[in-house]
């Protein structure tokens with residue numbers, strides 16, 4: 001390749017002819033900020049971050065679109081360029097949720113919360129699933145100062161959560177066009193999305209702005225993988241964050257056998273990705289989104305079983321193998337072997353060899369079949385066989401029981417295993433080889449191979465002929481309905497949106513009776529308020545108490561603070577943040593719906609006996625605490641206590657309840673972390689500065705907010721905090737809300753929720769919160785998409 | 793509706809199927825129908841070999857193209873400063889409520905389209921609206937009701 005020479009930032013470098021200035025700099029290890037440049041996509045020149053100065057070239061050209069030339073003298077890092085970049089970023093950020101960048105406590109906060117909160121909607125980096133891997137964040141952290149004064153803008157209409165698999169939040173989009181270019185590239189120029197409208201209304205969109213499921217999108221997921229921000233996310237796997245390892249593998253759900261990259265984290269499969277941006281390396285929706293959900297589905301089988309004395313006993317691989325060999329020998333001539341046609345070639349060879357040796361019938365089951373071929377079924381019913389080896393969920397309990405000996409292989413539990421003599425687990429634990437552990441089909445290869453080795457039979461050379469099929473990569477309609485006999489949409493419910501059959505309804509069902517919802521409101525992104533009819537609870541409720549609510553019978557029991565109530569009218573109000581599953585389920589209920597259960601009031605009421613008329617009290621609320629301090633402030637004010645109510649939010653659009661709080665506050669203070677309303681900072685700043693004026697202080701908010709306030713606990717004779725946010729089941733059973741006070745162990749749900757602010761060990765609390773985060777991901781909502789069907 | 797069996801509704805044969813002719817073809821569609829329908833985009837996509845999303849992107853870029861069939865009557869509310877100050881916002885809200893549509897939309901019966909326009913130059917008459925080609929000034933809510941009732 002022809003070489004050219006140029007000078008970048010005073011350094012002589014060599015570059016390939018045809019490189020852009022940006023590529024030349026990168027290859028030489030010189031960093032130029034960029035967002036819309038992508039090494040495999042055509043230059044675009046949209047973000048204007050990669051600007052440089054070049055001798056004898058006017059203005060500041062974008063280095064990603066400027067070809068490098070021999071003798072060029074380039075500067076990438078001048079004062080003027082950096083100012084220009086900052087302006088550009090500011091513009092980009094003015095339509096983006098940006099509070100974390102301006103927040104003075106960002107580092108501290110992120111140390112306490114090392115992973116973002118799993119909120120329904122990203123309102124800043126702190127609740128954005130892209131945080132661990134965000135190019136925009138990286139560039140911004142490197143270029144911004146905290147006093148940029150970015151506007152606080154959020155448009156609920158830009159959050160789109162109606163499509164299967166893909167959540168989109170256009171509030172986070174920077175219009176870099178990478179998704180559009182990616183889609184176009186991987187589909188040979190036929191992209192499904194484009195930038196529609198212009199100016200402030202510009203948006204990544206399918207034709208006519210419809211749901212992507214209704215339009216050309218194939219749900220290959222390529223765009224998600226390349227999007228540099230949190231705008232496009234994979235609903236199922238987004239909260240796992242960045243993988244810690246990638247293993248190459250093969251998808252065995254259809255005869256395409258696409259190459260895939262398995263994304264692993266702590267040995268667990270968290271996602272499946274294409275191996276490159278070449279059109280031929282793209283995946284279908286099933287491979288991209290389904291495989292990971294299927295392999296992670298509940299009911300995974302990870303131990304082998306052998307029937308001994310009528311009972312299935314967990315066994316070693318060898319025991320299972322020995323018993324299977326015995327069955328083969330005993331039943332020669334009367335055996336059916338059935339394995340998926342998509343099995344690995346070696347597996348098929350072994351199966352063919354076994355069938356030859358034992359004179360057994362062999363069926364390669366069609367890749368999208370949920371049961372065996374008619375021929376095989378007739379033969380079984382006609383008592384042709386005395387033994388069967390079936391890999392997958394192809395025969396029911398009865399058919400399996402109709403033969404003398406039945407061996408099943410599956411990566412999940414299935415009904416036929418009830419009638420089995422041997423069960424091989426397709427997900428068996430293999431500590432050394434994670435992939436084997438993950439992949440049912442590779443495990444099948446080892447089972448069949450071990451069997452044929454046992455009889456030392458020669459493997460057959462030939463393979464069965466492949467049949468014609470429509471590739472699911474070319475049409476959503478061709479996505480296989482089943483994998484190893486299991487219905488895909490049973491295991492990954494979103495596929496119902498493509499019209500795939502389900503055997504049972506897996507969607508969350510709304511309760512038909514229980515506690516009626518009288519009102520349901522969104523107060524701010526992720527913050528919901530519901531009023532329910534619960535006369536008994538309303539009669540006994542006291543400030544500081546909580547109740548355990550369940551949206552439907554299957555929901556988890558979760559505690560929520562009682563905010564307001566009216567004994568006469570019999571209603572109780574709750575305000576909660578949408579983080580995790582139970583709150584998301586509650587948030588989806590609307591007026592007229594029912595809560596399956598609501599028990600309360602629970603917890604020790606707030607102790608007002610410590611307060612006297614004429615005292616001055618500082619009440620501080622953040623997040624849900626903005627609402628939770630309301631009943632306490634109301635009661636105090638009634639007692640004649642002088643209340644100063646301070647609330648904090650990351651940014652102005654996250655504030656709520658202001659008018660309501662003003663009615664119970666003698667003094668009302670608003671703090672925002674980015675300074676877009678009230679003063680810049682948090683409640684702890686108020687406490688620090690003015691704590692000395694008060695007889696008592698009460699802090700209610702997230703663990704970080706209370707931790708910050710706790711530093712000033714000595715400023716007031718009495719200081720309290722509410723540990724509601726750390727409770728999980730609210731019964732004293734789960735142990736999640738354990739907390740140390742001066743070395744003494746307490747449970748927030750039983751002994752609290754109010755505790756001495758200065759005595760709580762917040763560092764310990766923060767640590768335990770992180771330990772729970774993986775469990776929380778598993779409990780994230782997988783909501784069922786209703787409309788759609790298959791669109792060509 | 794099945795596109796395969798139905799004959800094409802539009803004739804683009806005057807144009808070579810090249811991207812640079814797309815806007816001209818779109819203009820023809822708009823002249824013929826008064827708006828750009830999904831069916832038109834589908835046929836354009838087939839003829840020009842350009843994806844639907846791409847055509848949508850082009851159409852939505854130009855303010856001149858409309859996505860909905862205009863109503864028989866068009867009401868334009870002025871969004872100029874003078875009108876704004878004198879309450880064109882609440883006029884628009886009232887119109888949206890009574891017609892059951894948002895700005896930029898057309899009533900389902902095809903009677904009325906509602907639009908907002910830049911200053912009409914009738915600031916002295918603020919707040920002003922234009923119904924078809926007639927300007928109404930200092931419009932009160934009562935008057936609005938009368939105007940709406942008069943439309944057929």
Ligand code: SF4
Nearest residue numbers: 124125128131134230
């Ligand atoms: S997209 Fe990036 S910069 Fe934006 S909120 Fe998410 S992590 Fe932060």
Ligand code: SF4
Nearest residue numbers: 173174176177179227
């Ligand atoms: S969705 Fe992502 S990739 Fe697409 S333009 Fe927006 S930020 Fe860029």
Ligand code: SF4
Nearest residue numbers: 183217218220221223
């Ligand atoms: S999922 Fe695939 S087909 Fe759909 S928009 Fe993204 S890249 Fe295009």
Ligand code: FES
Nearest residue numbers: 034045047048064
């Ligand atoms: S990287 Fe060059 S303009 Fe975006």
Ligand code: FES
Nearest residue numbers: 728730732735749
């Ligand atoms: S919430 Fe589980 S023990 Fe308190």
